[in-house]
Amino acid sequence: GAVVSxxxxxxxxxxxxxxxxxxxxxxxxxxxxxxxxxxPKQSLMLMATSNEGSKATYEQGVEKDKFLINHASLTLSTLxxxxxxxxxxxxxxxxxxxxxxxxxxxxxxxxxQLSVL
Amino acid sequence: xxxxxxxxxxxxxPEGAIAxxxxxxxxxxxxxxxxxxxxxGKSPELIMFIYSNGDKEDGRFTAQLNKAxxxxxxxxxxxxxSDSATYLCAVDRGGGFKTIFGAGTRLFVKA
Numbered sequence: 001g002a003v004v005s006x007x008x009x010x011x012x013x014x015x016x017x018x019x020x021x022x023x024x025x026x027x028x029x030x031x032x033x034x035x036x037x038x039x040p041k042q043s044l045m046l047m048a049t050s051n052e053g054s055k056a057t058y059e060q061g062v063e064k065d066k067f068l069i070n071h072a073s074l075t076l077s078t079l080x081x082x083x084x085x086x087x088x089x090x091x092x093x094x095x096x097x098x099x100x101x102x103x104x105x106x107x108x109x110x111x112x113q114l115s116v117l
Numbered sequence: 118x119x120x121x122x123x124x125x126x127x128x129x130x131p132e133g134a135i136a137x138x139x140x141x142x143x144x145x146x147x148x149x150x151x152x153x154x155x156x157x158g159k160s161p162e163l164i165m166f167i168y169s170n171g172d173k174e175d176g177r178f179t180a181q182l183n184k185a186x187x188x189x190x191x192x193x194x195x196x197x198x199s200d201s202a203t204y205l206c207a208v209d210r211g212g213g214f215k216t217i218f219g220a221g222t223r224l225f226v227k228a
Contacts, residue, residue: 043220
């Protein structure tokens with residue numbers, strides 16, 4: 001099956017610093033990738049849809065200036081948490097869908113656990 | 118109203134029993150329905166997907182979909198302790214590619 005690689009798996013940073021998370025589709029092209037956030041014992045919350053070559057589409061309540069998304073190629077999307085604060089500590093997961101395929105399952109990255117001190 | 122609703126549980130069943138997990142959704146235009154299993158600290162992994170009304174069986178798992186009632190369920194037969202996890206119901210919004218997740222149901226299978 002398709003593989004989505006996400007790095008880093010975990011990161012600890014000081015408050016005020018920026019953290020970049022990478023999501024790569026290893027064996028397929030993904031014009032669309034998705035970024036989710038999950039707090040402990042809660043569900044995955046869709047943050048934004050990352051579109052290759054264009055601006056990301058953010059869900060209501062998600063600050064686009066804080067969570068910068070870049071999807072520069074068909075295999076790479078990045079999420080940068082700018083000026084991270086302790087409340088940004090969460091499990092961030094990316095996913096991708098095979099290009100042009102409806103009714104198709106999502107392929108998930110392994111997730112990034114972010115802890116902001 | 119949440120787009121995808123699940124009972125958070127925990128649901129506790131003895132080993133070998135049938136576990137029944139339920140989910141309702143609000144968008145009538147939803148086309149695709151998925152069940153994911155998630156272990157603590159890990160990403161979700163797909164268990165089943167279903168598009169048409171009725172039942173779909175895959176090994177010990179059966180997904181059931183009733184679009185008129187906006188209801189989807191997952192049955193796990195012969196439950197094993199390794200099935201203990203959080204099960205996420207996911208729905209593709211009608212007309213788009215966005216997948217929305219329910220809050221998940223925690224399942225405990227007692228040995």
